[in-house]
Every structure is written in C-alpha cells, then in structure tokens.
Amino acid sequence: MWKEMLTANSYYDFDYTLKRWSYDPLTNLDKEERWVDVPVKLEDGSHVVRVQAQGTTAQPSFSISSEDENAKEALIKHVRDLFQWDRDLEKVRRHFQNTNLEELFSAYPGTPIVKDFHFYDCLVKVIIHQQLNMKFAHTLSTRFVERLGYQKDGVWFYPEPETVAETPYEELRKLQFSQRKAEYVIDASRKIVEGELDLDWLARQADEEVMKYLVKIRGIGPWTAENWLMFGVGRENLLPKADIGIQNALKSYFELENKPSKTQMETFSKNWSPYQSYASLTLWRSIE
Template sequence: MWKERFKATGFYDFDYTLLRWQFDPLTRLDRAERWVDVPVKLGEERHIVRVQGLGTTAEPAFEVSGESVKDKDALVTHVQELFQWGVNLENIHQHFMDTNVKQLFQDHPGTPIVKDFHLYDCLMKVIIHQQLNMKFAYTLSTRFVHTFGSTKDGVWFYPDPEETAALKYEDLRALQFSQRKAEYVIDTSRMIAEGRLDLAGLSGQSDEEVKKQLVKIRGIGPWTAENWLLFGLGRQDLFPKADIGIQNAWKVYFDMDKKPSYEQMETHSAGWHPYRSYASLTLWRSIEG
C-alpha cells in the first residue's frame, strides 16, 4: 500500500468532478468522503487507485493511494494525466473575464477537464450514448460493462477491444442496443483490435486531424469525435455545438426564447478560443444543478 499527496496549480473544483461522475453508475465514489476509485489497466493487470480530495476549491489538495508499490510511478502518472492538476485554471478563468460568459465563470469557478479513465472506454461510452437521453444512455453503458466487462473489489472495468470484437451483434441487441448501435460498437472495436484504428496514435494529432480520421468510421459523427477529443484526450478547445445540453444552457444563460443556431453559437463563442472546452463544461455545469 502506498499514499502520496498532490496539489493542483491554482483553484480546482474536485467536488464538481465527483458530482458529474455520480451520474455514471459504473463509477465507485463517495461525495461526502470526497473520493473516487479509478480503474487503471496496465497491460493485463487491473489496478484501483483511490483519489481523495483534501483541500478546497481555492486551495486544492489530493491524496492518491494504491496497492501495487512496483507500479506506483505508472499509476501516479496515469492519474495525473486524467485529473490534469498541472493546468492553471486561474489563468483560463481570467481569459473568460473579458468575454460574454464572464458571469458564467464567476458563478462556477475552477471547473476542470477531467478525462475518462481510458481512451477505449471513452470511445465506447460516447458511441453508446450518442442520440440518447442521459438516463437511458447510462443504462445501456452500465449493461454493457456489467455483462462483458470485469470487476475488482467493487470497481468496474470496461471490456478490452478484443473482448468486444469477439461479440455478436445479437449479444448487444439482447441488452436493448439498436441494431445500428450494436454494429457501431462491435465494428469499431474490431478495427481497434485488428490495429486499423490506433487510439493512442490519434492522441498525438491535431483536433482537426483526429476528427477527420474518426468521422470516416461508420457510427462516429462530429458530436462523438468532439466528445472523445474532450473527455478522452482532454483537449482544451472543443465546442460541441450539436450537444443538446450545451444548446439548452446557452438558451438559459443568454436568455433566449429558443435554442441558438449554429451560426449564433459560432459567432458568439469567437472570443472563447483557445479554451472553448472549459466554456462547454461550464455551460453543462450551469444546468446540472
């Protein structure tokens, strides 16, 4: 067993991250005790790393703990990449003080980009969730992992691409997947398992190049590609204009009678570059309660 403490650069709202993760039944956490158990795959090995908030939004601190001493460095590196404690959110906050969403950021300071646990898991989740309401989306992804994934000490792990690739479409249809969604999940997993789609390799390319490559894949459109860039790779300048939640939050914040057009959103977000992802997250947050 090992433990180590870390501090974030500037302010950081860890409690909002726990609130957002609470929507996913697969995530093991305790908001009152302020911890989350992170499933980490290192090759064939499965690890659980607990991240606990110790400080406040203004003075954030964290305790990270795990079982494997020999893998400690790799586990710490993985967790640091997920939570991005080295990003100075105060500088980003100041950027938005000169924009039309100044009040939004004043109301919700320190909203971080926290990445999903693994690139493949994130891609499967956004494919499963696309064009579904949030409740049923999480129902489907939970069924998928409970049926084909694995668990260790109460923490769930997504199946590997090779495991999903070996499934039949009927296996997912039995979980209430549509035929098309079953095909998207399994066919994409086969591409990854066969080496025709390299998610780690994509992580080194530009946002536009990643989107260009992903939308060539049947079942992956701009919304899915942008959400994978945001939550899989943690990219800072994504603005999924097609997202219903962002459109609803925009309507409320800008006091509009109807949802904005893409043209309105593009025009009025011009000053948000190069941090549009933070505006997207903060817009989502503003209507999540």
C-alpha cells in the same frame, strides 16, 4: 498499500467532478467523503487507485493510494494525467473575464476537464451515449460493462477491445442496444483489434486531423468525435455545437426565446478560444 499527497496547479473543483461522475452507476465514489476509485489498466495488469480530496477548490490537494508498490510511479502519472492537475484553471478564468461568459465563470470557478479512465472506454461510451437521454445512456453502458467487463476490488473495468470484437451483435441486442448501435460498438472494436484504428496514435494528432479520421468510421459523427477529444484526450478548445445541452445552456444564459442557431453560436463563441472546452463544461454545469 502506499499513499502520496499531490496538489493541483490552481483552482480545482473536485466536488463537481464527483457530482458529474455520480451520474454513472459504474463509478465507485463517495461525494460526502470526497473520494473516487479509479480503474487503471497498465501493461502489468489492472489496478484500483483511490483519489480523495483533502483541500478546497481554492487550495486543492489530494491523497492518492493503491496496493502495488511496484506500479506506484506509473499509477501516479496516469492519475495526474487523468485529472489534469497541471492545467492552470485560474488562467482560464482570467481569459473568460474578458468575454461574454464572465458571469458564468465567476459563478463556477475551477471547473476542470477530467478525462475518462482510458481512450477505449471513452470511445465506446460516447458511441453508446450518442442520441440518447442521460438516464438510458448510462443504463446501456452499465449493462455493457457488467456483461463484458470485469471487476476488481468492487470497481468495474471496461472490457478489452478484443472481448468486444468477438461479441456477436445479438449479444448487445439482448441488452436493448439497437442493431446499428451494436454494430457501431463492435465494428469499432474490431478496427482497433485489427490495427486499423490506433487510439494512442490518434490522441497525439491535431484536433482537426482527429475529427477527419474519426468521422470516416461508421457510427461516429462530429458530436462523438468532439466528445472523445474532450473527455478521452482532454483537449481544451472544443464546442460541440450540435449538443442539445449546450444549446439549452446558451438559450438560458443569453435569455434567448429559442435555441441558438449555429451562426449565433459562432458569434457568441468568437472570443472563447483557445479554451472552448471549458466554456462547454461550464455551460453544461450551469443547467444541471
């Protein structure tokens, strides 16, 4: 086993990341000991990397450990990209000091964008979770992974697109998927297997191009595309205006009688660019 110490570029609230991940039964973590086991797929196979916080939000540092010495460099690169420790969250906080979210960012400094473990995992998850409450959404994604995925060292890995593409719709219906949701997940997986949908290529395109491309796929609307961009790719400037949680957070923060309209949300967020994703995350956090 190898172990390395890494540091983040600025303020970084790792404990909040653990709290958010703890809602997902598939994630192996310990909030008290401050560690999470990250499933990583590389060309040479599947690996489990333990990431454990050693420092504080103001002075963040982390121990990274895994088994395969030969994959060490690739695993560290993957984990650094996943947690985005190179982002300057202090710069983000300073940006919002000059906006109507100043109080919110003072209350929750260092809230990071942490990516899902892999592009495909994230896409499947957001398709499954769309238009569902959080509890049942995680129930469905857990059943999906336990049925079609696999474990290594007690850590769950999402299935490969090839596995899902070959799965009959009826198999997901047995897990309480609706017929349409079963079709959306399996058909999107088939597009990936057939080369029609290349997530690695898509992740390199501009936000607007990704949105245009993804919403053409049956079962993927703007909310799903925005969440894939934010949590799959780690893009910084997204505000899913149709998200009920963001609407409720804005209603609470600005003390509105009703949920804000799209026009109101555009007015509120006028000065949030280029960091709207951090506003989204911090708004969600404010009502959890």
